[in-house]
Amino acid sequence: MAGLEEYKPIVGAGVVEELRILGDRLRNRRVVNVNSTRVGGGVAEILNRLVPLLQEVGIDARWEVIRGTQEFFDLTKRMHNALHGKPDTFTAQDREIYNTATEDNLAALDLGADIVFIHDPQPAGLIRARRDLGNKWIWRCHIDVSAPAPGAWEFIAPLVEKYDLAVFSAPQFSRELPIPEVLIAPSIDPLSDKNRELRESEIEQVLQRIGVRSDKPIVTQVSRFDRFKDPLGVIDAFKLARERVDCQLILVGGSATDDPEGAQVLKEVRERAADDADIHVVDLPPTSNIEINAIQRASTVVIQKSLKEGFGLTVSEALWKGKPVIAGAVGGIPLQITHKYSGILTHTVEGTAFWIKMLLSAPEFAAKLGENGREHVRNNFLLTRHMRDYMLAFLFMETQGESVVEL
Secondary structure, eight states, X not given: OOOGGGXXXXXXXXXXXXXXXXXXXXXXXXXXXXXXXXXXXXHXXXXXHHHHHXXXXXXXXXXXXXXXXXXXXXXXXXXXXXXXXXXXXOOHHHHHHHXXXXXHHXXXXXXXXXXXXXESSTTGGGGGGHHHHOOEEEEEEXXXXXXXXXXHHHHHHHHHTTSSEEXXXXXXXXXXXXXXXXXXXXXXXXXXXXXXXXXXXXXXXXXXXXXXXXXXXXXXXXXXXXXXXXXXXXXXXXXXXXXXXXXXXXXXXXXXXXXXXXHHHHHHHHHHHTTOTTEEEEEOXXXXXXXXXXXXXXXXXXXXXXXXXXXXXXXXXXXXXXXXXXXXXXXXXXXXXXXXXXXXXXOSHHHHHHHHHHHHHOHHHHHHHHHHHHHHHHHHSBHHHHHHHHHHHHHXXXXXXXXXXXX
């Protein structure tokens, strides 16, 4: 795994030095991160890379994962969707399921740290331990909770309000809370297997393994098989575009251990694709990082046609590879894409189809979008910036009431 020195050619020596200075200020502080899955999804990917780098600069960082029954993860998936706005009703039995899982995890986890960093709604109830431990607690929300279904926010709000700090990915994602709030965008790691440079031979080997030929343009969406990622809409847009330009589609994704709905969505995607030889549905394990990297690099155009989105790191992944990206104008995607400058924002199946045709027919314009997008990611959405912001948040926890953190 890459150490900080290896980021210097990408972000500059000054950025790395700043991280070491912040680490000195936080040396030996104990920080435990808690989320709901060790593989699958952006949160797990970030923690997998971030925790070792925090340890490198002197922070005693750990990562714990909660456990739960199928019933619990079915509930938290519903909660996730409802926080995004999907109508649902939560009952006293739902509350009991959530509380039981929380109590089981409180008994099993070691939360004895200076700072407990809780990620998303699933483990939010662990805040009950704060009273006995007397430490600092941060709640990190990676999703957009600005317009939840009635009853969804109320389910977790009494828990969130007991934290010392809330972290959101963008201003428009947040809620008004009686505790301090900070904004920290997520990031990608340019040196991870999913984002590092690959040889042409590596890319071709992956295409051969998944049965895709590189003799005509490739349009790709990389996402879990999730209704909010609209893979069925991607297929419809592709079919419209293919009436004018010859191309092929790869829908590549997988599942996370905390997402029980993925198998049903994958089944629907395969039924919609049927026996179309130009549509490749690829179900990969969540650790298939080199394969995803290769598929993105082999693509002519990358799509992220989300209907709802937290931040949508697959957009930054594709932009980092210099690819023109067509993406839904939802969630954190507009923070990553300026329309017709660093990518394309779309709202409909027909609009997505139009831009697929346009970018495949105008390669110079497509290349300029990719070039601008890569620089935007370099300046805003790489792991080193994310690490700095988290360490500043940790320092803020120690200096609340002061307006400036002196380094």
